[in-house]
Amino acid sequence: MLATMGAMGLAPTAEAAGREPAFRAPRTGDFTLRGRGAAKVVVVGAGIAGLTCAYELGKAGYDCTVLEARDRTGGRNFTVRGGDSTVDLYGNRQTARFSDGQYLNAGPARIPQWMITLDYCRELGVPIEVFTNSNASAYIYNEKAGMTAPVRYRTAKADTYGYVSELLAKATSKGALDGEINAEDRERLLEFLKSFGDIGSKLTYTGSEHRGFTVDPAAAGTPGVELGSVPTVSEVFASGVGRYFSFEFGYDQAMLMFQPVGGMDRIPAALTRAVGGHRIRTGAVVQKITDKARGVTVTYSQDGRTRSIDADYCVAALPPHILAKIPHNLGAAVQTALEAVRPSSAGKIGLEYRSRWWETDHRIYGGITETDMDLSHIWYPSYGFHERRGLIVGYYNTGTNADSYALLSPAEREKRAVAQGVKIHGDRYRTELASSFSHHWRQTPHLEGAWHSMSGGPDAPAYAPLNQAAGRVYFAGDYLSYADAWQHGAFTSARKVVTTLHQRVLA
Numbered sequence: 296m297l298a299t300m301g302a303m304g305l306a307p308t309a310e311a312a313g314r315e316p317a318f319r320a321p322r323t324g325d326f327t328l329r330g331r332g333a334a335k336v337v338v339v340g341a342g343i344a345g346l347t348c349a350y351e352l353g354k355a356g357y358d359c360t361v362l363e364a365r366d367r368t369g370g371r372n373f374t375v376r377g378g379d380s381t382v383d384l385y386g387n388r389q390t391a392r393f394s395d396g397q398y399l400n401a402g403p404a405r406i407p408q409w410m411i412t413l414d415y416c417r418e419l420g421v422p423i424e425v426f427t428n429s430n431a432s433a434y435i436y437n438e439k440a441g442m443t444a445p446v447r448y449r450t451a452k453a454d455t456y457g458y459v460s461e462l463l464a465k466a467t468s469k470g471a472l473d474g475e476i477n478a479e480d481r482e483r484l485l486e487f488l489k490s491f492g493d494i495g496s497k498l499t500y501t502g503s504e505h506r507g508f509t510v511d512p513a514a515a516g517t518p519g520v521e522l523g524s525v526p527t528v529s530e531v532f533a534s535g536v537g538r539y540f541s542f543e544f545g546y547d548q549a550m551l552m553f554q555p556v557g558g559m560d561r562i563p564a565a566l567t568r569a570v571g572g573h574r575i576r577t578g579a580v581v582q583k584i585t586d587k588a589r590g591v592t593v594t595y596s597q598d599g600r601t602r603s604i605d606a607d608y609c610v611a612a613l614p615p616h617i618l619a620k621i622p623h624n625l626g627a628a629v630q631t632a633l634e635a636v637r638p639s640s641a642g643k644i645g646l647e648y649r650s651r652w653w654e655t656d657h658r659i660y661g662g663i664t665e666t667d668m669d670l671s672h673i674w675y676p677s678y679g680f681h682e683r684r685g686l687i688v689g690y691y692n693t694g695t696n697a698d699s700y701a702l703l704s705p706a707e708r709e710k711r712a713v714a715q716g717v718k719i720h721g722d723r724y725r726t727e728l729a730s731s732f733s734h735h736w737r738q739t740p741h742l743e744g745a746w747h748s749m750s751g752g753p754d755a756p757a758y759a760p761l762n763q764a765a766g767r768v769y770f771a772g773d774y775l776s777y778a779d780a781w782q783h784g785a786f787t788s789a790r791k792v793v794t795t796l797h798q799r800v801l802a
Contacts, residue, residue, distance in 0.1 A: 361570065376393060406426070435447075460500065464492075614774075771792045
C-alpha cells in the first residue's frame with residue numbers, strides 16, 4: 296500500500312529521503328486504484344537488459360514483444376557448446392566440437408556476490424557454484440620483463456610483499472616516517488609488516504613457507520622442503536609480477552565469485568522461459584523506429600519479409616553503436632549521444648583437452664594465470680573437477696591484442712595461443728589438445744562490441760538524452776550504468792526503465 300501511495304505521489308519516496316530507491320517490480324494490482332490497464336511495449340534486443348524489461352513488465356500484465364536480430368537470446372551472454380556455429384564479420388565460420396559437458400562462456404563468466412545478478416539466479420531458479428577468480432597455485436609469466444620461467448602466484452606475492460615489507464620496516468626503523476606517525480603507530484606498523492611480509496624480528500626478507508614447497512609436507516620424516524632460490528629485490532621488481540595483485544582487491548573482482556551451473560547462458564534461458572518464447576521474435580532485424588504522438592512503430596525484417604509492429608512504448612535495449620545506424624526520428628541529440636558511445640574489443644578461445652593435466656601435473660583447480668604475452672590471461676575451469684576432460688580459456692584479451700587475434704583465422708588463433716601457452720605449461724598444452732573455438736565480440740554481427748567506452752560515465756551531459764525517454768522510446772543497457780560489461784549493469788538499467796515507464800503508465 297505504501298509503495299502504491301508513493302507511486303501516486305501520496306507518500307514520501309526513497310529519492311526524497313536521499314536514498315537509492317529499492318526496486319519494486321510492477322504488479323497487476325498497481326492498476327486497480329487507477330482504473331487503467333497495462334500498455335503494449337515492444338522491446339528491441341533480447342540481451343539481458345531487454346529480457347529483463349519484458350520479464351519485469353510482464354509481471355503487471357504488460358503486452359510485451361521482444362525483437363532480436365540474432366537467432367538466439369542473451370546478447371553478449373553466449374555460452375558455446377558442442378554443435379554451436381557462428382560466422383563473424385570477417386567470414387570465419389566455426390562449429391564447436393566440444394564434448395558433452397564442456398563449454399566456453401564467450402561473454403560474461405563470473406558474478407561477484409554483491410551483484411543483483413545473483414538475485415535473479417535465485418528468483419529464476421538458476422543454480423550457482425563458486426567461480427575461482429584467484430588461485431595461489433596459478434602462474435605469472437612476464438616474458439617481456441625478462442622472466443625465463445613462470446612463477447606461482449603465491450611465490451610472486453610472497454616475494455613482493457616480503458621485500459616491500461622489509462623496505463618499509465627499515466625505513467620506519469630509521470625514522471623516515473616520524474613526521475607521519477607517532478611512536479605507538481610505528482610499533483604497530485612494524486608488527487604488521489613482520490607478519491604481512493614474513494620478515495621476522497630481523498626485518499629482513501629471506502623467503503619462507505609463504506613461497507611454497509618443492510616437496511610438500513607429508514607423513515613423519517617428510518617435513519617438506521621450502522622453495523629456495525629467492526630472487527633479489529631488484530629481480531622481483533623488474534619482473535613486474537606485483538602489477539597483478541591489486542586485481543583481487545577490486546570491488547567487482549574480489550572473491551567469492553560465482554557462475555551458474557552448466558554455463559552462464561542458463562540466465563537468459565531462464566529469462567526467456569519466464570517471458571515466454573511466443574513473445575520473442577528472433578531473426579528480426581530492426582530497420583526503423585518511429586515515435587508517434589500516441590505510440591511507436593518499429594519496422595523490421597524477418598524471413599526475408601518486411602514487417603512492422605505498433606506499441607504504446609518501445610524500449611531500445613540493443614547496443615548504442617548499433618542503434619545509431621538504425622533510422623529513427625528521436626532527434627539529433629539522441630543520435631549524437633548514441634554516436635558518442637564507443638564499443639570495445641575482447642576475445643576468448645576455449646581449448647578442450649583430453650585430460651585435466653593442469654590438475655594432475657600442476658595441482659591447479661580453477662583460477663587465472665597472468666602474463667604480459669598477447670594472450671593476456673589463461674583461465675582454468677571452475678567446474679568438472681577430476682573429470683576426464685576439461686576446457687581452458689586459452690586467451691582472454693582486449694583492445695589491440697583482441698583485434699590482432701580477430702584478424703587471424705580460427706586455426707591461426709589456436710596455433711598462436713597454444714604456442715604461448717606451451718611456454719608456461721610445457722608440451723602437454725599442445726599434445727593433449729582436442730579442439731578449440733574462438734570468439735571475438737567486435738566481429739559479432741548485430742553486437743560488434745564487448746562493452747563500451749563513455750567519456751565521463753553514463754551521467755555525463757553528453758548522454759543525458761539516453762537517460763530519459765525520447766517521446767515514447769526508452770533506452771536500456773549495461774552501458775547506461777556504472778557496471779558496464781557486467782550483467783548487473785544491464786539488470787539495474789532495465790529496472791530503472793521499468794520503474795519509470797510503469798510510473799508513466801500509471802499516471
